Amino acid sequence: MQQLNNSNSNQLPESVIHSNYDRNQLGIGIVHLGPGAFHRAHQAVFTDNALAYGGDWGICGVSMRSKGVRDNLAEQDNLYTLAILDEQPAYQLVGAIKEVLVLGDQREQVMQRLTAATTHIVSLTVTEKGYCLNGDGLLDRTHTDVVHDLANPEQPNSAIGLLAAALQVRFEQNHKALTIISCDNLADNGSKLGKAVVAFARELNDKLADWIEANICFPNTMVDSITPATDDALKDRVAAAIQVNDNWPIQREAFSQWVIEDNFSGPRPHWEKVGVTFTHDVSGYEKAKLRLLNGSHSTLAYTGLRCGFETVSEAISHPALHKLISSMLLDEVKPSFNAPIEMDVAEYIQAILKRYANPHIRHLLAQIAWDGSQKLPFRLLGTIKDNLTKGNSIRLLSTGVAAWLHFLVNAAHQSLSITDPLADLLLTTAADCSGHDASDVTKLLAISAVFPAELVNQSQFSEAVTKAYLTLASLNPTNIESVLDRI
Structure with a gap:
């Protein structure tokens, strides 16, 4: 040819x-x-x-x-x-x-x-x-x-x-x-x-x-x-x-x-x-995409990998993961920002979920998981910070953060390499974690290059991440629904 x-x-x-x-x-x-x-x-x-x-x-x-x-x-x-x-x-x-x-x-x-x-x-x-x-x-x-x-x-x-x-x-x-x-x-x-x-x-x-x-x-x-x-x-x-x-x-x-x-x-x-x-105002579109699409993408990647899935479409097709992501989008991400007046956010969320479920796109969760230290501050932490200011829930957003922490600990324990500019620091810190103890969260949240002190010092944030981390500790491909229902 x-x-x-x-x-x-x-x-x-x-x-x-x-x-x-x-x-x-x-x-x-x-x-x-x-x-x-x-x-x-x-x-x-x-x-x-x-x-x-x-x-x-x-x-x-x-x-x-x-x-x-x-x-x-x-x-x-x-x-x-x-x-x-x-x-x-x-x-x-x-x-x-x-x-x-x-x-x-x-x-x-x-x-x-x-x-x-x-x-x-x-x-x-x-x-x-x-x-x-x-x-x-x-x-x-x-x-x-x-x-x-x-x-x-x-x-x-x-x-x-x-x-x-x-x-x-x-x-x-x-x-x-x-x-x-x-x-x-x-x-x-x-x-x-x-x-x-x-x-x-x-x-x-x-x-x-x-x-x-x-x-x-x-x-x-x-x-x-x-x-x-x-x-x-x-x-x-x-x-x-x-x-x-x-x-x-x-x-x-x-x-x-x-x-x-x-x-x-x-x-x-x-x-x-x-x-x-x-x-003349990109910020509304930008926040909609970064928070709704990219934030849920990262959350789905880290939770989906822990559940044993390989692709986005496989992960979102599981009812418990679909519920987690859709609830996070509607209940916690949507209230965190002001969308452009011409944007129907609920419709945009449904379009995202439909795009994730597209079986013709083989989008690897492992690829989305790259460079978490650079992505999470923009995809999840900013949303969490705004929700704390507004008094809104951060329970499901914190689950995405906790899933990333488990991703690091799992990689460190299995001597796996990760694609991240802070890989050495992240894996060294994660290697000192057990994978099922609240002290793990304290150690990992202390990585100031990822987590700003003003956020870590808010007890609501650290407590929410710790609770999610301990819940996800038992998550595996055989108990997805029962564990995620406790989030």
Whole structure:
């Protein structure tokens, strides 16, 4: 079977969706840091669709470390297939990404793209940990990458340092028509990114920092679409559908949402014509997604793994877990924030539960469980804090926290590795826990990099987490209903 590439892209089955533009004439106007599966299933697809309305908005993907995406896509001229998995699956050929560079190997080319006058958008999906923030959401000057980059500003390793280096050149050349867009699941993501970049720049040059504050916009955004990792089964399925081999197709559910603050320093693609929402207030959408979708996702991941389930759809299909998640959403998350006036929260919750139950999406709980130390503060702890202020229940939200603590203790006791930037600290602390004692919670909640003292010192929080932790201690695949009923 042939390899997908430019020469055979027009010979694919008629059922494969193509966007209508001339890829050969397409210039690059966007640089994206972190061209992983989510970017390629989300922002790149919106951009691919918008290219039908004109503009030089091809994407240069920049991998901060990994060479996998670059090397696999290079063999097929950076084309790839999006599989939209629903009752009626669909396949789309995506050509918006024109090139992929790796910072470690191609630093000069990366800087040329970032500093080009024709580059008007820099976007990021580098995960929460890629922003090098402390517990207060500000630049962590003690972070290993930040320390390195401040000492070596022309050879940065972090996204923050790389942006500052590029902005230094743009400042000198007065190329200010640039908007930097965070697309990560981080509350106030654009604001936090902007503050971190300015704080980093100020350590080097006050005039640069002032110029960034005056000229460069960092809009807040909200992104949403469940995107499981690519596996061999997907590659086989895509090959059968498009009748050529694709090294690295990606998959997602049919639902896809992108909300962007209408705050730009320069031009942008015609995203508004292909379903992107522009607004002056992203916070309502953002909180709805972070708290309702992401918060329940993490809770389902940690409780579902303890119950012996492998995927989201398997876990949510168990009546006791479905009851836990739906009750948490309706009774504790929904009252914690003010949703946009046009949003029906109860309807949104039902849509989330339906999306979780989609049997065509094989979303691994273990994948969602990654980077818990970075995710929980935004997905659960903020909601808990607001509920305590309002006098609302935190019983079920605390169950999600307690399930994460058990996840750590189980990993430590079984000598399992976990994907988390604080893995060593978390596992060392968890190794000193029994798995069934209240003192475990005291030890784990003392990890200040995750749990702020103002929250830990509230007895309602520590008591609720302890109660849930002790209840979950006996949870296993044989007693799911009886244990969860006691939560």
